[in-house]
Amino acid sequence: MDILEGLNEKQIEAVTTTEGYVRVIAGAGSGKTRALASRFAYLVNDLGIMPGHILCVTFTNKSAREMAMRIHRLTGDNDTGYINTFHGFCVSVLQEDSFAVSYPKNFLVIDNSDIDEMLAIIYEEMGLTLRDMPFNKARDMIEMKKCVWEPEYYKDMIAMPLQVLYERYHTATTVQDIIFYGYLYQEKKCFALDYNDLIKFTLYIFEENEEIRLKWQKLLEYIMLDEFQDIDPLQYKLMEALCGYHNNLFIVGDPDQTIYTWRGANIRFLLDFDKKFPNVKTILMNDNYRSSPEILAAANSLIAKNKNRFNKNLIAHRPSGPKVTCFMGKTAGEEADRVAKEIIELHKKGVPYKDITLLYRAHYVTRNLEEKLLKKKIPYTIYSGTQFFGRMEIKDALCYLRMIVSQDDMAFRRIINKPKRNIGQRRMEFLTNYASENGCTLFEALRKNVEEPTLKRTGAADFIELIDTFAKDSEGKPVSEVLSAILDESGYEKMLRTEGSQERLDNLAELKQSVFEYETTCGEETNIVHYLEHAALFSSMDTGEGQDKVKLMTVHTAKGLEFPYVFICGMNEGIFPSRKTRTVNGMEEERRLAFVAMTRAEKALYITEAGGANLDGSPRYPSRFILDIDRDKLEFDSPVDEQLMKETMVYVGRSTAFLQEDKDETTMEAGTRVRHPVFGPGTIVEVDGSAHAYLIKFDSMPTMRQISFHARLFKL
Numbered sequence: 272m273d274i275l276e277g278l279n280e281k282q283i284e285a286v287t288t289t290e291g292y293v294r295v296i297a298g299a300g301s302g303k304t305r306a307l308a309s310r311f312a313y314l315v316n317d318l319g320i321m322p323g324h325i326l327c328v329t330f331t332n333k334s335a336r337e338m339a340m341r342i343h344r345l346t347g348d349n350d351t352g353y354i355n356t357f358h359g360f361c362v363s364v365l366q367e368d369s370f371a372v373s374y375p376k377n378f379l380v381i382d383n384s385d386i387d388e389m390l391a392i393i394y395e396e397m398g399l400t401l402r403d404m405p406f407n408k409a410r411d412m413i414e415m416k417k418c419v420w421e422p423e424y425y426k427d428m429i430a431m432p433l434q435v436l437y438e439r440y441h442t443a444t445t446v447q448d449i450i451f452y453g454y455l456y457q458e459k460k461c462f463a464l465d466y467n468d469l470i471k472f473t474l475y476i477f478e479e480n481e482e483i484r485l486k487w488q489k490l491l492e493y494i495m496l497d498e499f500q501d502i503d504p505l506q507y508k509l510m511e512a513l514c515g516y517h518n519n520l521f522i523v524g525d526p527d528q529t530i531y532t533w534r535g536a537n538i539r540f541l542l543d544f545d546k547k548f549p550n551v552k553t554i555l556m557n558d559n560y561r562s563s564p565e566i567l568a569a570a571n572s573l574i575a576k577n578k579n580r581f582n583k584n585l586i587a588h589r590p591s592g593p594k595v596t597c598f599m600g601k602t603a604g605e606e607a608d609r610v611a612k613e614i615i616e617l618h619k620k621g622v623p624y625k626d627i628t629l630l631y632r633a634h635y636v637t638r639n640l641e642e643k644l645l646k647k648k649i650p651y652t653i654y655s656g657t658q659f660f661g662r663m664e665i666k667d668a669l670c671y672l673r674m675i676v677s678q679d680d681m682a683f684r685r686i687i688n689k690p691k692r693n694i695g696q697r698r699m700e701f702l703t704n705y706a707s708e709n710g711c712t713l714f715e716a717l718r719k720n721v722e723e724p725t726l727k728r729t730g731a732a733d734f735i736e737l738i739d740t741f742a743k744d745s746e747g748k749p750v751s752e753v754l755s756a757i758l759d760e761s762g763y764e765k766m767l768r769t770e771g772s773q774e775r776l777d778n779l780a781e782l783k784q785s786v787f788e789y790e791t792t793c794g795e796e797t798n799i800v801h802y803l804e805h806a807a808l809f810s811s812m813d814t815g816e817g818q819d820k821v822k823l824m825t826v827h828t829a830k831g832l833e834f835p836y837v838f839i840c841g842m843n844e845g846i847f848p849s850r851k852t853r854t855v856n857g858m859e860e861e862r863r864l865a866f867v868a869m870t871r872a873e874k875a876l877y878i879t880e881a882g883g884a885n886l887d888g889s890p891r892y893p894s895r896f897i898l899d900i901d902r903d904k905l906e907f908d909s910p911v912d913e914q915l916m917k918e919t920m921v922y923v924g925r926s927t928a929f930l931q932e933d934k935d936e937t938t939m940e941a942g943t944r945v946r947h948p949v950f951g952p953g954t955i956v957e958v959d960g961s962a963h964a965y966l967i968k969f970d971s972m973p974t975m976r977q978i979s980f981h982a983r984l985f986k987l
């Protein structure tokens with residue numbers, strides 16, 4: 272088989288230029304993944320290179336698997352060498368050479384849920400609570416320490432005996448240090464390595480041990496890196512360490528698809544590649560084989576609005592299709608209705624459901640879509656996350672409502688200890704036994720035994736009062752009001768806030784919105800029982816049999832994929848771009864994300880949005896990205912409300928003025944003494960990376976202030 276067959280001239284150049292440093296700057300859908308796979312096959316089949324001497328690094332495990340499959344098809348060889356993510360590759364290195372850092376071969380690789388388990392042990396041992404620091408903040412803090420504040424931490428981990436780490440942990444005085452050293456201690460105790468450690472340890476071995484480094488350098492005759500636009504500094508360093516012997520490095524990236532700068536990715540690595548390495552050959556690939564000219568015209572017009580950009584336009588090669596369609600609904604329900612209607616139309620025309628994909632920026636957007644899909648019996652499957660009514664917080668909230676009206680055991684079990692009321696396994700066993708002996712519900716068992724010593728020092732009495740009061744008072748009240756009140760008064764929302772689970776809080780806000788919509792569309796006489804019946808329909812409904820299903824996923828999940836028909840839903844200010852966008856660069860990244868979403872579509876693209884109100888009650892405007900696309904590239908399905916467009920422009924103009932210019936944000940650590948030009952000296956108590964701000968206790972003030980990273984602070 273001729274591996275070069277069907278490739279265009281640029282792709283052939285990329286495939287056959289095997290020696291030296293090669294950079295491919297490729298547009299979306301220009302066949303870079305195809306070129307990469309063909310290059311691997313060319314090296315193996317045509318040049319006779321052993322697959323085990325090629326390293327091909329992809330961005331996710333999923334793309335590594337896909338790449339391995341493509342290469343397997345091309346080479347027919349089962350040995351596909353090192354096709355892996357950076358982390359996966361480091362695992363291979365450490366499995367062979369971890370003795371160099373005195374770690375066993377069977378070390379443990381840990382993810383976020385393992386980290387949380389370790390944190391739980393530390394909190395328990397040291398009497399910390401989530402109020403001291405929620406887990407997500409603790410994880411961020413550990414990451415910041417490992418990557419920015421204490422980048423040499425791994426030397427301690429490697430060199431310090433376990434006992435010394437233990438002492439550091441137990442003698443630490445600040446919450447941060449207790450957690451950090453507790454975590455390092457826990458890690459070392461079970462020879463566990465998180466994603467940062469994998470790369471740091473591998474780099475350390477390469478730096479310290481010339482022999483091992485040379486062994487890997489010599490082994491990897493050809494190195495190829497995909498999605499280079501999203502490479503971070505540590506991965507870059509690793510790449511540098513690996514390619515130094517044969518000097519055969521091939522990188523592919525698209526500056527317009529950088530969507531991970533928030534995780535440390537740096538586009539400069541791609542743009543400055545030719546300055547860092549000798550005799551770099553650059554190949555530009557802008558021929559797009561994926562999308563219709565109409566879709567590309569709209570996507571090009573959007574991305575052109577980014578100022579900080581390597582200028583290039585995609586050239587279409589696919590047959591012409593319909594213009595990009597824009598639905599502007601009055602409410603999110605209407606938007607979802609239009610989407611469902613269009614899906615039915617497409618299906619009638621013979622388009623299988625599996626060719627249709629709904630993309631969105633934020634998970635909570637799926638609620639309206641799912642309701643409509645279920646109602647219209649359109650089979651679907653969610654690729655990122657769980658169905659809306661199956662999400663933990665939604666089930667919990669509905670169980671609180673069930674406690675008000677039916678007090679059934681299932682609901683009781685679900686929420687009795689959420690938030691913590693000190694009713695754990697042992698007390699539940701007691702209640703279960705009592706209930707079965709006396710033929711009553713668990714709630715009645717609790718009521719009858721509330722004075723018993725077993726239930727002393729628990730939140731039992733408060734819980735009973737909460738449920739009784741709501742049961743008595745909620746008659747005749749709107750369900751939405753009751754739901755908001757019970758989530759507040761039970762402490763459930765507070766628990767989520769303390770955990771820092773913004774996504775879950777957003778989902779709850781969306782649930783409240785759904786209840787509110789239900790009330791307004793159903794007339795006066797709705798009550799909790801009616802609503803629960805309505806919700807049960809969604810939570811128990813089957814989403815359809817078989818494989819022919821509409822796909823729902825976030826834009827991040829869709830990276831690297833392609834679909835014949837794409838709907839980008841919830842294209843509103845505050846959703847897409849996300850309301851968390853605070854800086855000019857952040858906004859450009861959101862625009863790139865929108866560009867990635869648009870360029871997933873092959874035959875037809877729909878952009879949909881809705882009026883009404885946001886989760887925080889503010890009025891909802893169409894996304895600035897709709898305005899960014901030249902009007903003549905869009906087909907609106909109903910006359911455009913010009914007044915709304917004008918108002919949106921004013922809103923966008925105002926909000927753009929608030930975006931901060933990005934400075935080099937090397938943040939200061941908690942504990943640092945600083946001087947503010949007006950408030951005077953103070954101490955940084957906490958660094959909140961997501962809010963781009965410090966929490967500072969100024970000497971002159973009784974309470975703390977949150978101060979933006981951009982404020983002029985002088986280190987003392």
Ligand SMILES: Nc1ncnc2c1ncn2[C@@H]1O[C@H](COP(=O)(O)OP(=O)(O)OP(=O)(O)O)[C@@H](O)[C@H]1O
Pocket residue numbers: 277278279282297298299300301302303304305306525528559560561830831832833870
């Ligand atoms: N030379 C070619 N002729 C025809 N079709 C091609 C050619 N090269 C690639 N394609 C097709 O174009 C589509 C896009 O290719 P591929 O997925 O490799 O692009 P990509 O550059 O990795 O995309 P992205 O960066 O947007 O994820 C695929 O369906 C692929 O089969």
